[in-house]
Amino acid sequence: MATKRYQRMSNSINQMIASELNVRLEQVTAAVTLLDDGNTVPFISRYRKEVTNGLDDTQLRNLESRLGYLREMDDRRKTILKAITEQGKLTPQLEAEINSADSKTRLEDLYLPYKQKRRTKGQIAIEAGLEPLADTLWQQPTNDPEATAAQYINADKNIADTKAALDGARAILMERFAEDAALLHKIRRQLQTNAEFTSRMVAGKEQEGAKFKDYFEHNERLKNVPSHRALAMFRGRNEGFLQLSLNADPNQEEGVRGSYCEIIIADHYGVKLGTQPADAWRKQVISWAWRIKILMHMETELMSALREKAEDGAIQVFADNLSDLLMAAPAGPRTTLALDPGLRTGCKVAVIDTTGKLVDIATIYPHQPQRQVAQSEAAVLALLNKHQVNLIAIGNGTASRETDAFVAKILKDNNLKIQSVMVSEAGASVYSASELAANEFPDLDVTIRGAVSIGRRLQDPLAELVKIDPKAIGVGQYQHDVSQSMLAKRLDAVVEDCVNGVGVDVNTASVALLTRVAGLTKTMAQNVVDYRDEHGRFESRTTLKKVARLGPKAFEQCAGFLRIMNGKNPLDSSAVHPESYAVVKTIATNNSKAMDAIIGNSEFLRSLNAADYADEKFGLPTVTDIISELDKPGRDPRPEFKTATFAEGVNEVKDLIPGMILEGVITNVTNFGAFVDVGVHQDGLVHISALSDKFISDPREVVKAGDVVKVKVMEVDLQRKRIAMSMRMSDEPGQEKPARKPQQNQARSTANHNAQSNNRGNSNSPKSNQGNNPAGGAMGGAFAAAFAKAKK
Structure with missing residues (x-):
């Protein structure tokens, strides 16, 4: 029975995801099965296209995220059903509503009346026997409230007079309305569509909170508030400068006390207020239920939803910018002289070779207060000539334009055709002081480590930036105001997708870079580097199987993304997965060609019909990708390297x-x-x-x-x-x-x-x-x- 129910819920979750992503149910089911079997998103999107019928990494990331949410919701559903069953209050209708709930909010609304809570005024009134009074006055307005309440006076139950009885009856109804899931749904929909988000200045904070002055008197339709404005107002509230609230009736004329939501409550229960004896009391019940119970609940809920939506928007902005930054064009394997500019402490200089290895360092003082211009020029010129430098990277921090002008003069005076590029320093200091940098350069000052990082990130932004916590790169908006765990999870996924999209040279990659390869843990990545240090370069992908703790599953996931340049098998430098090498061999054999002869042979490859080589194991999408990869093996998806030229004389x-x-x-x-x-x-x-x-x-x-x-x-x-x-x-x-x-x-x-x-x-x-x-x-x-x- 439990197995059938689990299968039913799994199918329901898959169907919901299929509808949201606008893909077929069988695609989602296949992807979920692959994920549950321990396959990574990069591996599935690149090497299991025929199984998922071409779901890309973005769709798979959304699927994975939504799957986690819906499974959490299903676990909560089970907990709620169990709790209500144990209370003996689960009806077939309630069970059906709980099983059909499509959001955590709806689930919690349905559970609200049954949730264990502190004894409330309503519960105390029910225990005192006032529920019949509440029902009578609510359902039969012809009854006089005072006269009817007089029948319930009971000193032994702390009901001393009619006022106490009527207050208790009102508390019962107020709590009943506030726990009515159907009513809450109607009011929530009204507020989501029409309510305004309002911000007001905290009295006496005009000067101290001047940076938030655009929000001292701000009203905006709740559904239209963009993420950056929402987060700005929430920050203002957190810092004590703003008061935020929800205006449920923004179009209401001044002086009108009632709310349209009170009309919704009356209509929901079929109540028509007139001049009958209990109508004034019933109107008060509705008004108090709205203002004291429901409005406060809705304001908290909808503001939380707004913040969650704003955070998601801000995280998306950060993720998009991070992806663009990581996928920026690499300058490539060029000997680079990197300068980390400074004034009092001087400019730190590092020279790195074509593989990113540090080969020389220096410190120069070309700026104020030392102004050792001649000595600095001589030192830089000597390094340029000694190492045959053909690229210069200058950090864009303090004294960067002065340093840029200093370098430009050296190049001009000596007629050197070396490209000089300004490089972002964002996060460089984080790397410099990290354990990773300390292990790599234990004897170097942190400022020299920073110069090395600046040079390397010009050679290959992706390979260097993966060493830094993505949050420290700082290409987001309000990144410190969002959920740090959600931000970290999203950014880690971006880094993983970028690294695997480009591929990694296993013989030069750092532990930090290898850790981002699909299927590899930090321990496995360290073991790869340790094996490389002990046994020398990897000559084939199959050698990876000898690395400690890198088992068959990990090899399956990572092998296609690891490159062996100039190895024994030419396919090892491509994105063709080892499991598909047989397809390439078949193509070569059937056309009487050597494998080397078909790699990069565009004319021949474009003449092939992929369907001729597809079978049950390797479908048409995989064979098509193989042929495309053979045409340009190991191609880098990043754009061509180009830089901006800053205007001379424009430094500040x-x-x-x-x-x-x-x-x-x-x-x-x-x-x-x-x-x-x-x-x-x-x-x-x-x-x-x-x-x-x-x-x-x-x-x-x-x-x-x-x-x-x-x-x-x-x-x-x-x-x-x-x-x-x-x-x-x-x-x-x-x-x-x-x-x-x-x-x-x-x-x-x-x-x-x-x-x-x-x-x-x-x-x-x-x-x-x-x-x-x-x-x-x-x-x-x-x-x-x-x-x-x-x-x-």
Whole structure:
């Protein structure tokens, strides 16, 4: 019986997920089976396409997340059914409603009347025998409340007078209404559609909480509040500057006391209030039930739901930006000189070879206060020549533009054609002080470790950034205000998908990178590196089976994502899984060709019909992928490497002039716009309305982190170091702009004070002050209001 019920619930969960993802039930069932068997999302999406009929990694991640939620809900359903059964109150109708509940909220509504709780006024009144009084007055309004209540006076039960009796009867009904799942559903739907989210200043906090002043008198339809504004208001409340509430009747005329939700309560129970003796008392019961019981419950619930939705939106923004950053174009295996700029403590210099190995270090003092320019130039030139450097990476922190100018002079004076690139330092200090960095470079100062990290992240952003906690990279909005466990789980999934999407060279990868490969644990990753150190480079994928604790299941999951460059088997450097090598051998044999002769032979491969090589074990999707991979084995899905060229002489915010057209790099994308680094130590904001000439609802439709773009400076606030920019070259500073669509006007009106809530993550970065200030950045407070007014 239990087995049948479990199967029935599993089918129901799978059907629900299929409907939500708009895919077939058999696809979901197959994916769930694979996940339950211990298969990873990257492995399923890449190597089990015929089983799931092509579900991609995004669909599988959503499926996995939803599956966890629905299974948790099913466990809660079982607990609730058991609890009500033990009370002897489970009816067939109630059981059916509980089994058909499609959300945790609905489940808890149904369980509310049966939930064990402290003795309430209603329960005490029932124990005192006042329930018949409550039912009589509610159902028979012709009865006079005072006269009827007089019959229930009983000093032994603490009912001293009619007032006590009527108060007890009212408490019984109020609690009954507040636990009516059907009524709560109606009121919840009304509030979700029509209620307003309101924010008010806490008295006396005008100056202290000035950064939240756009929310001192703010009203917004609950269903329309975007994630960044919701999180800003919740932060204001947490810091003691704002009071938040729910206005259930935003369109109601001033002075009207009743609520439309009171009408819903009356209609739900078929009550028509008139002039009968008990109607005034019944009206009071409805009003008190709404204001004292239901409204408080709904306000707490809907605000929690808003926060949860806002957190999910913020986490999605972070995840998208992180993916773009990790998948940024690598400069590749080029000998790199990296500089971590500084003033008093000097610039730390590290030279790394084509494999990322540290080969030389130095510290120079080209800036104030030492100003050892000649010595510094000589030291850098000597390193460039000694190691045949062909790429220079400069951290974008303190003194970065001064260091960039210093390097540019060396290259110009010596006629050197070496590319110099500004690199984000976000998270570099976190890596420098980490146990991982200490183990890798135990004898190096943390600042030198930072320089190494800067150089490596230019060579290969993905391989280096995986060493840093994703949260420390800081490309999100309000990242410190969301659930840290949810954020970490989501970001870990992003890192895993990116790493496996690119593939990993098993002979050069760090433990941190290998840990992100599907199927490998941290222990297995360490064992791979230990085996490599002891036995030398891996010559074939099959050798991985000799690594301690890396069993058949782990090998199955990881093998296709690990690359053996220049190994014994040419397929080991490709994304073709070892389990499919037989397919390649068949293709070569059937066409009388050597395996080496078909790899990269585009003309031959494009002439093949994948269906000719498909069978029960290897379906058409797998064979199609194999042929595509053979055409460009081990291809990197990341874009071609290119960099922005910062304008000469534009080093600080004060150097910016409205109307300037500059080249910059997108550092962060939020719901309300994108942030651009133009080399002045302070990112500028391109509001969503200034990203494109056409209407867009999401900035990511136009830009993503790492993009090189051209922007026009629109406004500069020197005092606050805030910069407003546009990607529409036709825009002119101070020019009257055409009317925006409603969505953009609304987003602009109150979001601007958040406009630079750009979490950079690195507390040591000169830009890190943006992360926790909802008014920080390009537009905030009065500046934001002026900007918004100018644009309207």
